[in-house]
Amino acid sequence: MIASRFIIFLVVVFAFAKAYPQQPLNVLLDGNKKPLSWPDTSWKHYDVSKMPKQIELVAYKVVDGDSIVPLDAMAYVFKSDGNLERLLEANQYLQTVKMFKYENGKLVSQSDGSQFGVDEFKFKRNDKGEFIEVPRYRLYYQNDKLSNVTDAAYPDRTDSYKYKANAYTVYSKHDKRNYLYVDDQLVAVQSDDNDYITTYHIPFDNHEVFFNLQRTGKKWYDLFEMAANDPEAYNKLVNAQMSASEKEYPFSKTIRNEKGDWTTTIYKPKHDQTVRRYYLRKITYADGSVSGNTTLDQKTLESIEK
Numbered sequence: 001m002i003a004s005r006f007i008i009f010l011v012v013v014f015a016f017a018k019a020y021p022q023q024p025l026n027v028l029l030d031g032n033k034k035p036l037s038w039p040d041t042s043w044k045h046y047d048v049s050k051m052p053k054q055i056e057l058v059a060y061k062v063v064d065g066d067s068i069v070p071l072d073a074m075a076y077v078f079k080s081d082g083n084l085e086r087l088l089e090a091n092q093y094l095q096t097v098k099m100f101k102y103e104n105g106k107l108v109s110q111s112d113g114s115q116f117g118v119d120e121f122k123f124k125r126n127d128k129g130e131f132i133e134v135p136r137y138r139l140y141y142q143n144d145k146l147s148n149v150t151d152a153a154y155p156d157r158t159d160s161y162k163y164k165a166n167a168y169t170v171y172s173k174h175d176k177r178n179y180l181y182v183d184d185q186l187v188a189v190q191s192d193d194n195d196y197i198t199t200y201h202i203p204f205d206n207h208e209v210f211f212n213l214q215r216t217g218k219k220w221y222d223l224f225e226m227a228a229n230d231p232e233a234y235n236k237l238v239n240a241q242m243s244a245s246e247k248e249y250p251f252s253k254t255i256r257n258e259k260g261d262w263t264t265t266i267y268k269p270k271h272d273q274t275v276r277r278y279y280l281r282k283i284t285y286a287d288g289s290v291s292g293n294t295t296l297d298q299k300t301l302e303s304i305e306k
Contacts, residue, residue: 041084041105049259051082051286058294060278068296071277080286110135167228169220178220182227187234190220197223199238202231208251211241255304257283263292264304278304 043051055076061069075088083105089098097113106129111120124133130146131139140148151157157174170179180188182202190197195214201207213219216237226234255264267277278301282292293300 041102041107043078043082043084046076048261048283048285052076052078052283053286053288054078054284056282056294058280058296060280060296062276062278062301068298068301070296073294078286082286107131162224164224164228167224169224180220180224180227182231187227188223199223199241201235201238202227206250206252206254207242207246209238209242209246216241253304257291259291261291266304 046052046055048055055078056074057076058073059071061071063069070092072092073088073090077085077087079085084102086102087100089100090096095115099111099113100107101109101111107123109120109122111118112135121135123131126132126141128144130141130144133139136152138150138152139146140150145163146161148161149159151174154174157172159173160171162169162171167180167182170181171177172179176192178188178190178192179186185202185204186200187202188197188199190213195212196210197213197220199209199211201209213223218237223234223237226237252268253266254262256262261283263281263283265279265281267279278296280292280294280296280300282290282294284290
C-alpha cells in the first residue's frame with residue numbers, strides 16, 4: 001500500500017516535472033560528487049540503446065524480509081530532439097519534489113515544492129557557459145576546469161577537484177573523504193581516518209573490493225596516478241586484493257530487457273543483506289514502446305530475486 005501511494009504521489013506531481021548518467025554503478029552508489037555531469041542532457045547519457053521519450057526510476061528498500069518501502073523517485077522527460085526537457089525528483093519521507101528545467105540542452109532552473117509551497121532558483125553561468133551559482137552552491141574554476149564547490153550556507157563544506165588525464169579526484173572537506181573517478185566512473189573512495197579503501201574496476205565489472213591500502217605499500221596519490229595513466233596496473237592491484245568470495249559474489253545484480261537496457265538493479269552487498277536496495281526503471285521509448293515498470297510488490301520481488 002505504501003508503494004502504491006508513492007507511485008500515485010509521483011504521478012500527481014509529474015506535471016511539475018541535475019542530470020546524472022544512469023549506468024547501474026552511478027545509480028547504486030551514494031556520494032555522487034559529479035557536478036561536471038549536470039550539462040549532460042542528451043538521452044545518450046542515460047544508458048539506453050535508443051531514444052526515449054521518458055524514463056522513470058524508483059528506489060526501494062525491503063525491511064524485515066517482506067516490508068517494501070519506497071525511498072525516492074525520478075522521472076526524466078525528453079524532447080523530440082533527444083535532449084532532456086525536465087527532470088523530477090520526489091522524496092517519500094520528506095514529501096518534497098524537485099523539478100529541474102532545461103532549455104536548448106542546458107539546465108536553467110530548479111523548483112523545490114513541498115506542502116509549504118514552491119521556490120524557484122535560477123542557475124547562473126559565466127561567459128564560458130560554466131555554472132558559477134546553483135542552489136546553495138558556488139562553483140569556482142581554474143584553467144577551464146572545476147576546482148572547488150562550496151556550500152553558501154556552510155563555508156566549511158567544500159569539495160576540491162584535481163585532474164590528471166581522464167581521471168580526477170574530489171576531496172570532500174565535510175565528508176572527509178576522497179573520491180576517484182575515471183571518465184566519470186567512480187573507481188575508489190577512502191575516508192581520511194581509515195586505512196581501508198573501497199574500489200571498483202576500470203571499467204566497472206559489478207564487483208566492489210574493500211582492502212587496507214596501507215598494507216599494499218600504496219597511497220591515495222599512487223592510485224590516482226595508476227588510474228589516470230595505467231588502468232591495467234590499477235586493475236591488477238585491485239585484483240590482487242580480492243578474496244575468493246569477492247570474486248564469486250558480485251555486489252549487485254542487473255536485469256536487462258531484450259534491447260540490453262537495464263530495468264532492474266539490486267544492491268546486495270554480501271557483508272550486510274539488510275541494506276539491500278532495489279532500483280526499478282520504466283522506459284518509454286520515442287516510438288511508443290514501453291519496457292520495465294516501477295512498482296515493486298511481493299510477486300515482483302520474488303521474480304527478480306531468482
